[in-house]
Amino acid sequence: MDIDTVIPLTTNPKIQEFRPGDTVKVSIRTKEGDRERLQAFQGVVIRKRGAGQGATFTVRRVAHSVGVERTFPLLSPMVDAVEVLRRGRVGHSRLYYLRGLSGRAARIREDRSSTRP
Numbered sequence: 428m429d430i431d432t433v434i435p436l437t438t439n440p441k442i443q444e445f446r447p448g449d450t451v452k453v454s455i456r457t458k459e460g461d462r463e464r465l466q467a468f469q470g471v472v473i474r475k476r477g478a479g480q481g482a483t484f485t486v487r488r489v490a491h492s493v494g495v496e497r498t499f500p501l502l503s504p505m506v507d508a509v510e511v512l513r514r515g516r517v518g519h520s521r522l523y524y525l526r527g528l529s530g531r532a533a534r535i536r537e538d539r540s541s542t543r544p
Contacts, residue, residue, distance in 0.1 A: 436479060436480060437502075438502065439502075439506070439508070441507065441508035441509070442501070442506070442508065442509040443509055443510060443511045445472055445475075445484075445509060445511050446472065446475070446515075447472050447473060447474060447475060447515075447517060447519070447520050447521065447522055448471065448472065448515025448516065448517035448522060448535050448538075449471070449472050449511050449513065449514055449515050450469070450470070450472075450511070450512045450513040450515065450535075451469070451470070451471075451486060451509050451510060451511055451512060452467050452468070452469040452509070452510045452512055453467065453468045453486060453506060453508075453509050454466070454467055454506070454508040454509075454510075455468060455499070455505055455506060455507065456504075456505050456506075456507055468486060468488070469486075469488060469512070470486040470487050470488030470497075471486065471487050471488070471515065471522070471525065471535060472484055472485070472486055472522075473485050473486070473487045473496070473521065473522040473523065473525060474520075474521050474522065474523075475520070480502060481500075482500070482501040482502065483499060483500050483501060484499055485497070485499075486498075486499065487522075487525060487526075489533075494526060513537055514538040514539075515535040515536065515537065515538060516535070516536045516537065516538035517535060517536075522535075
């Protein structure tokens with residue numbers, strides 16, 4: 428018996444469809460004391476892994492010349508929304524090579540075709 432058959436998975440309608448190479452803005456619920464607020468993390472998706480309840484995705488951004496990567500669970504209630512800002516055209520599903528690049532070399536071509544959702 429599988430956990431996915433016992434407990435139905437509910438997807439968040441605010442999470443848009445995205446792939447590695449896309450630039451996304453992830454809104455995360457952050458709790459500070461007794462208050463809760465939304466915090467945005469914007470960057471390039473370098474990896475999507477798994478399916479079902481354990482699915483995660485990793486977003487990379489460069490802040491003050493330092494690369495920052497953060498991994499988010501796809502079905503977590505702490506992820507409020509994922510907004511796709513730019514579609515990327517890449518040839519790989521894992522973009523770990525971006526770690527060694529900086530500046531213009533780390534740019535990803537934009538996918539302007541209308542076939543992608």
